[in-house]
Amino acid sequence: MSIIIKSQNEIAIMRQAGKAVSRVLQRLAREVRPGMKTQELDIICEEELARCGAKASFKGYRGFPASVCVSINDEVVHGIPGTRVICEGDIVSLDVGAIVDGFQGDAAITVGVGETSPLARELMAVTQGALAAGIAAARAGSHLGDVSAAIQQYVESRGFSVVREYTGHGIGREMHEEPQIPNVGVPGEGVLLRKGMTLAIEPMVNAGGWATRVCGDHWTVVTADGSLSAHFEHTIAVTDGEPEILTAI
Numbered sequence: 210m211s212i213i214i215k216s217q218n219e220i221a222i223m224r225q226a227g228k229a230v231s232r233v234l235q236r237l238a239r240e241v242r243p244g245m246k247t248q249e250l251d252i253i254c255e256e257e258l259a260r261c262g263a264k265a266s267f268k269g270y271r272g273f274p275a276s277v278c279v280s281i282n283d284e285v286v287h288g289i290p291g292t293r294v295i296c297e298g299d300i301v302s303l304d305v306g307a308i309v310d311g312f313q314g315d316a317a318i319t320v321g322v323g324e325t326s327p328l329a330r331e332l333m334a335v336t337q338g339a340l341a342a343g344i345a346a347a348r349a350g351s352h353l354g355d356v357s358a359a360i361q362q363y364v365e366s367r368g369f370s371v372v373r374e375y376t377g378h379g380i381g382r383e384m385h386e387e388p389q390i391p392n393v394g395v396p397g398e399g400v401l402l403r404k405g406m407t408l409a410i411e412p413m414v415n416a417g418g419w420a421t422r423v424c425g426d427h428w429t430v431v432t433a434d435g436s437l438s439a440h441f442e443h444t445i446a447v448t449d450g451e452p453e454i455l456t457a458i
């Protein structure tokens with residue numbers, strides 16, 4: 210499969226999918242609270258997607274059973290909503306994908322529940338900053354390695370580590386299109402970025418080492434050393450100038 214350049218009409222539809230993702234994430238961020246079971250977030254996600262006239266991207270994807278990934282504390286990505294109860298001080302990563310008229314949007318945020326530790330707050334801020342740095346580097350005429358390197362440099366210069374086993378991705382009619390977007394890389398290397406490319410950029414950042422493992426449910430990814438992890442993601446379109454954030458909050 211090769212990289213698919215989108216027309217302005219296709220990007221306009223992706224903007225709608227992105228808007229739905231953004232609305233769902235904002236609602237989840239407002240409603241998450243201590244004492245809540247993670248499956249309640251999935252119900253809210255479904256309700257809000259329906260309100261937006263959108264379909265869930267994740268539900269049924271390779272058998273994933275829910276519409277939102279909920280990953281808490283040392284969980285990196287792909288947590289399955291269930292009976293786990295959210296606690297004061299947790300950091301909760303929420304990843305949502307939506308389909309509108311056959312096109313996808315994909316974004317993630319990490320939110321603190323109540324009073325979180327200074328380390329947790331710094332980790333969330335650095336991960337969000339790394340996403341912004343990656344997006345800023347996604348300009349027509351630059352290379353994918355510029356995006357990856359911007360993220361890696363931002364994170365590592367602040368003493369945290371970037372997950373290597375999972376990457377961002379091209380996105381469009383399919384949730385995962387070419388190219389893969391690693392969060393580590395070398396400036397000037399990799400695919401040349403062109404107007405009309407639509408990309409899901411998603412740094413996953415650990416307070417400890419970068420290594421991860423997959424839990425017994427075959428989905429939930431956790432840090433190998435038990436350290437905290439945060440995840441921020443946006444779907445963007447490469448333009449002639451500033452990248453357009455299709456899932457902007």
Ligand code: MG
Pocket residue numbers: 315316377378409411442
């Ligand atoms: Mg993604």
